[in-house]
Amino acid sequence: MKMILGSRLPYLKYLAVLLTIVTIYVLTHHNDYIYNTAADIVQQSQQDSQQLPHHQPQENSALENVKVPEELKTEPEIVTDPNYKEEDNKQEVESAPESPKEDEKEQSKNPQEDAKPSRIKATFVTLARNEELFDLIKSIRTVEDRFNRKFNYDWVFLNDKEFTQEFKDLTTAIVSGKTKYGLIPKEHWSYPDWIDLKKAEESRKKMKLAKIIYGESESYRHMCRFESGFFWRNELLDEYDWYWRVEPGIDIHCDLDYDLFKYMEDNNKVYGFTISIHEFRATIETLWDHTKKFIKQNPQYLAEDNFMDFISDDKGKTYNLCHFWSNFEIANLNFWRSEAYTKYFDYLDQTGGFFYERWGDAPIHSIAAALFLPKNQIHYFEDVGYRHGVYTQCPLNAQFRYDHKCHCNPEKDFTFRGYSCGKKYFEKMGLEKPKEWVDYQ
Secondary structure (H helix, E strand, O other): OHHHHHHHHHHHHHHHHHHHHHHHHHHHHHHHHOOOOHHHHHHHHHHHHHHHHHOOOOOOOHHHHOOOOHHHHOOOOOOOOOOOOHHHHHHHHHHOOOOOOHHHHHHOOOHHHHHOOOOOOEEEEEEOOHHHHHHHHHHHHHHHHHOHHHOOOEEEEEEOOOOOHHHHHHHHHHOOOOEEEEEOOHHHOOOOOOOOHHHHHHHHHHHHHOOOOOOOOHHHHHHHHHHHHOHHHOHHHOOOOEEEEOOOOEEEOOOOOOOHHHHHHHOOOOEEEOOEEEOOHHHOOOHHHHHHHHHHHOHHHOOOOOOHHHHOOOOOOOOOOEEEOOOOOEEEHHHHHOHHHHHHHHHHHHHOHHHHOOOOHHHHHHHHHHHHOOHHHEEEOOOOOEEEOOEEEOOOOHHHHHHOOOOOOHHHEOOOOOOEOHHHHHHHHOOOOOHHHHHHO
8 A cells, every 4th residue: 555655646746736726716716706696697707708808827827836747748649631741831831922012013903904905096987067966876876885895996076067065075975985076178178179160050950850869969069079088188087097987877786796997907908898789870970981081091000800890790891880888888098098099089079070960989989999909808797787778788697696686687688689789799709698698689
């Protein structure tokens, strides 16, 4: 027995000291733990919780002086992830991304800005009067919704009179790009010196009696002359290479998810259209004769692989009246600025045909493109979906219309109808017609 007690004596001494300390602690703090009611318990708990954050351990606690046997100092075994490696943890810490510095934050506010491709020098161009504002707004809205909200190209507005502030404010509010407003110089919207005003007046009277559309209109003639030879000379267009013409009262039927300007530039195209049609012969009776005289004097301007077959059925003897409808055109301004076109327009202008007849800008643009450009630089936009007046171009493939949210009726597509030149375009260009075309002719 003595041997057993002797071997356990250190432990007994330790327990005695420990019991003494605990007894003293309880006696000195017993008031803190006497609760008469549940309310006392709640109150004491609240007091304790308030004291906890401010509690500081005593530096000379009685327990610090207790000598713990070596056997009781053994640390418990640490349970770790069997796959854990010190090196892996170190690597994760080292590879963690650092917070961006202030200057880096500033640069990364809009990462898409840096990702944007180089911008095409292009703009929309609209010739409009102040009283056409609300018809024009509908046109702008459809172009913005279908295309420009994604690309934010500028918009140039031209008028022979000063634009009203309302016109400027409303168009600026709707256009996603910059808006610019130009006043057409008087010399670009008036009779040139060589025009016989009496002869021009007689021509208008005859056309009115013949019930030729716009036959009696002076302003329409000024407009056609301006669009043929002067719009591209306006200083507001000097910084651009491309333009898309938009008029009041048009619709874009389909979503356009690609940049049409970039497509033209990347594919070496110069002139793009959506609708082709026959012109009224009575409005351009001498236009082709004057064109042939110009070509005879300037054969160097004819392109080798031109598109003569589209505008003439007899190798240039006569004009078949086919032309691209210019109220929608996407074209390179440098073509109109070229020596060939500039001299062609100046030659035609001297004949007085804009006023003695009623030459339109559409046949003049079309004849020039067909003669002075290789035909592979002319492009038909069959995917736009376009309406102007009673004529509509609508993609014929149903799945395409669904995919691009087109709201046009293919039954109204004009491309392969009798008065259209669409069928001729496909045939002379050597293109395969859409398989659905036979159902819509």
